[in-house]
Amino acid sequence: MAIVRLRAPLKDLAGGNREITIEGASVGEILRELERLHPKITGWVLDEHGRVRRHVNIFVDGDRVREDAPVAHDATLHVLPSISGGSR
Amino acid sequence: MTELLVGTKKGLFVLGGEPSAEKPFEVAVRAFPGDEVEFAIRDPRSGRYLASVTSGHYGPRVMHTMDPGGDWEQTTGLAFPEGDDWSVERIWAIRPGEADGLTYAGVAPAALFASTDGGLTWELNRALWDQPTRSSWQPGAGGLCLHSIATWPGDPARLAIGISAVGVWLSDDAGQTWRHGNTGLVPPYLPEDSQGDTIDLCVHNMHRAPLRPERLFMQFHGGVYRSDDAGETWRSIADGLPSDFGFPMVIDPADPDSAFVIPLVADTDRVTVDGRVRVFGTRNAGGTWTSLSDGLPQENAYLTILRQAFDSEGEGPEMGLYFGATSGDVFGSGDSGASWFTVRERLAPVNSVRVA
Numbered sequence: 001m002a003i004v005r006l007r008a009p010l011k012d013l014a015g016g017n018r019e020i021t022i023e024g025a026s027v028g029e030i031l032r033e034l035e036r037l038h039p040k041i042t043g044w045v046l047d048e049h050g051r052v053r054r055h056v057n058i059f060v061d062g063d064r065v066r067e068d069a070p071v072a073h074d075a076t077l078h079v080l081p082s083i084s085g086g087s088r
Numbered sequence: 089m090t091e092l093l094v095g096t097k098k099g100l101f102v103l104g105g106e107p108s109a110e111k112p113f114e115v116a117v118r119a120f121p122g123d124e125v126e127f128a129i130r131d132p133r134s135g136r137y138l139a140s141v142t143s144g145h146y147g148p149r150v151m152h153t154m155d156p157g158g159d160w161e162q163t164t165g166l167a168f169p170e171g172d173d174w175s176v177e178r179i180w181a182i183r184p185g186e187a188d189g190l191t192y193a194g195v196a197p198a199a200l201f202a203s204t205d206g207g208l209t210w211e212l213n214r215a216l217w218d219q220p221t222r223s224s225w226q227p228g229a230g231g232l233c234l235h236s237i238a239t240w241p242g243d244p245a246r247l248a249i250g251i252s253a254v255g256v257w258l259s260d261d262a263g264q265t266w267r268h269g270n271t272g273l274v275p276p277y278l279p280e281d282s283q284g285d286t287i288d289l290c291v292h293n294m295h296r297a298p299l300r301p302e303r304l305f306m307q308f309h310g311g312v313y314r315s316d317d318a319g320e321t322w323r324s325i326a327d328g329l330p331s332d333f334g335f336p337m338v339i340d341p342a343d344p345d346s347a348f349v350i351p352l353v354a355d356t357d358r359v360t361v362d363g364r365v366r367v368f369g370t371r372n373a374g375g376t377w378t379s380l381s382d383g384l385p386q387e388n389a390y391l392t393i394l395r396q397a398f399d400s401e402g403e404g405p406e407m408g409l410y411f412g413a414t415s416g417d418v419f420g421s422g423d424s425g426a427s428w429f430t431v432r433e434r435l436a437p438v439n440s441v442r443v444a
Contacts, residue, residue: 009143009146010146040162042164043146043147043149043162043167044143044146044147045146047147047167047175048167048168048169048170048175048176049170049171049173049175050170053145053146053147055144055145055146056145056146081144081145081146082145
């Protein structure tokens with residue numbers, strides 16, 4: 001089971017949970033399961049094609065990765081806004 | 089009291105006040121702080137507020153609430169089908185339709201969504217999405233945006249939409265089929281020998297006169313036009329304006345001969361002409377234009393007023409007019425533009441203004 005760590009506003013969309021334990025072999029699989037568990041988060045991290053949005057960063061055990069990256073059983077997955085997306 | 093919904097680069101401002109110069113409007117609510125609010129309306133049929141909100145990180149969505157100062161919920165379905173290599177980038181317009189609950193949203197890249205439950209759930213209009221020419225559609229500077237949705241009062245089958253930069257599209261069957269409505273539009277930004285049959289037509293705004301629905305007015309990217317045949321053909325009505333460039337447009341719903349525009353210098357210099365903030369109005373279908381500037385800044389005022397940042401309230405000589413600029417200033421009139429007052433200064437850059 002991987003640990004998914006969220007910050008606001010995603011934390012609020014996930015019912016106030018800062019940390020959620022989710023089973024999955026890849027980042028995409030875990031994020032889709034996150035959407036299933038917390039439907040309000042749908043569309044915020046993954047776009048309609050299942051890709052991680054351009055201005056969202058996913059880190060797995062310290063490495064920045066995308067949706068197709070594998071995730072180890074005991075990994076920690078951070079979902080963070082990138083510094084590039086806040087310029088509008 | 090008048091309530092204004094002002095969408096800005098940094099959230100939604102709900103302003104309330106009386107249309108007079110005596111006192112600025114109060115800021116009743118600031119919602120979605122830090123996120124860009126492209127557009128917001130209050131649907132008069134249900135009282136529901138709908139706001140198009142774009143997070144720089146987490147993308148665009150339409151939010152809804154009955155109380156703008158309370159919690160907002162996310163609407164669903166405003167996404168392209170899986171398998172298409174497109175994502176919704178920005179939601180430009182939301183408009184009530186002509187049937188119970190029928191509501192439209194125009195988005196970039198160039199798509200129309202419809203809702204039958206007042207905007208809570210959305211469905212893509214496939215007929216427009218599947219247009220065979222889509223791969224050649226060109227965006228305007230603001231993107232490939234569907235921003236104008238002109239319904240036909242009492243007839244949900246008839247629609248006209250405006251896309252930057254793919255011209256006017258008309259439907260007589262509630263969006264099951266679409267055809268062009270571009271005859272007479274002249275794109276000055278193309279070489280003369282390419283202007284004839286192009287669909288690279290940058291419509292900036294389009295409105296239908298409700299009491300004479302076959303009449304439409306348009307602000308074009310270099311041109312102001314009128315159609316008297318429901319958008320099939322267009323004629324220039326720009327003579328008498330200090331510039332034919334601009335973005336927003338408003339009409340008086342009680343006067344089919346009326347239109348109001350805010351001219352900017354040109355596409356190369358998108359600010360108010362001569363450093364003077366002036367609305368120009370016609371009440372003879374574009375035959376003549378009158379400058380309406382009493383109370384507006386007239387010296388060294390180089391404002392940019394965006395496409396959705398101009399709206400009206402009521403009708404006739406006491407019609408309210410409200411517009412906001414990217415400077416963060418919002419102006420209003422309670423007498424159809426004869427005199428103006430400052431609604432609020434120094435908000436964030438204004439994307440849209442709608443009377444609630």
